[in-house]
Amino acid sequence: MTSAPIESDRRSFARTFTDLKTGFANHELWAHLGWQDIKQRYRRSVIGPFWITIATGVMALGLGILYSALFHMKIETFLPYITTGFIVWNFILACITEGAETFIANEGMIKQMPAPLTVYVLRTVWRQVLMLAHNLIIYVIVLLVSIGTLGSPYHMSEDNSGPLHPGLGFGMLMVIPGFILLVTSGVWVSLLFGIISTRFRDIPQVINSLVQLVFYMTPIVWSPDVLGERGRSIGHTAIQFNPLYxxxxxxxxxxxxxxxxxxxxxxxxxxxxxxxxxALLAMKNYRSRVSYWV
Known part of the structure; x- marks a missing residue:
């Protein structure tokens, strides 16, 4: 007779919001765990997490030189484009793929330490924020090299076709709300996909397969500016329905x-x-089951 009220109490938004509130309040815990994840990954390495920066920089430089030649793009504008795209994409990709395994990877802590589930989600997202911060070093270097071109209105293509971009200015401040929305979405993605993947263990493999396809459909290593009139129309339609773009x-x-x-x-x-x-609905209905599923 008493099992129904108890089950109903577990599946309540009050419990959900308490979990979120307590999780965010324990910022010292998830911030420390996220930083320790990076230190552990590069333990005994001479330059530590800066290997992240080097790997991203080499990839962006190599593909930037290659695709700028193939697509007839100005290297001084295309290299910052592909570098920045890689930095943001890597953050999104990690929130999706690592977020899907958030609770699976924290199985031991979930079973041994009574902490809100939000702590493990924030641990994952905070780790990606730290990696993003390391990668921004590449952006600063590329920006200093290309500031003469990006500092005024510019075209990306060599023949000056395509849109005329306004260039760097006070509009850069719009990156702040953009970054806040990106991180905020990273939290719900990790929370939702984490719950689903804990119940259905095939989901992470499905996600890893799909993101490879989505990468090539997203303007990261190519720009809509280089498409011809017909291609620009098709490409414009495709990217408008691509939320990751x-x-x-x-x-x-x-x-x-x-x-x-x-x-x-x-x-x-x-x-x-x-x-x-x-994500809140999933949290409300399945929060109490995660510890059993892992």
Whole structure:
């Protein structure tokens, strides 16, 4: 007779919001755990987490030189474009793939330490924020090299076709709300995918397969500016229905002095709100089961 009320109490938004509130309040715990994850990964390494920066920089430089030649793009504008795109994409990718294994990877702590589930999600996202901060060093270096071109209105293509971007200015400040939305979405993605993947262990493998396809459909190593008139029309339609493009663009655009379309902001804000709503419902219904599923 008493099992129903107890079960109902477990599946309540009150318990969900308490978990979130307590998790965010324990910032010293998840911040320390996230930093220790990076230190542990590069333990006994001479330059430690800066290997992240080197690997990303080498990849961006190699592909930037190659694709700028293939697509007839100006290297001084395309290299910052592909570098910034890689930095933001790596953050999104890690929040999706590592977020899906958030609770699985923390199985031991979940079973031994009574902590809110939000702590493990924030641990994962905070780790990605630290890695993003390391990678921003590459952006600063590339920006210093290309500031003469990006500091004024510019075209990305060698023949000066395509959109004319306004160049760096006070519009760079829009990267702040863009970054906040990106991190906020990283939390709900890790929370939602983490719960689903804990119940269905095939989900992480499915996600890893899909993100490879989405990467090539997202303007990271290519730019819509290089598409011809017909290709630009098709590409424009494709990227407008690609939510990851909009998440990349609200951060990359301001960093490169590009005007971000208002539609991108609408989609990002809308998806962030919708994602949090679904994540809260999943948290409400299945929060108490995660410890059994792991």
């Amino acid at each position: 909009h998440y990349v663009q609200v951060v990359r655009g301001p960093l490169l002095g590009q005007q971000v379309d208002w539609w991108s902001w609408v989609i990002v804000i809308g998806l962030t709100a919708l994602g949090w709503g679904i």
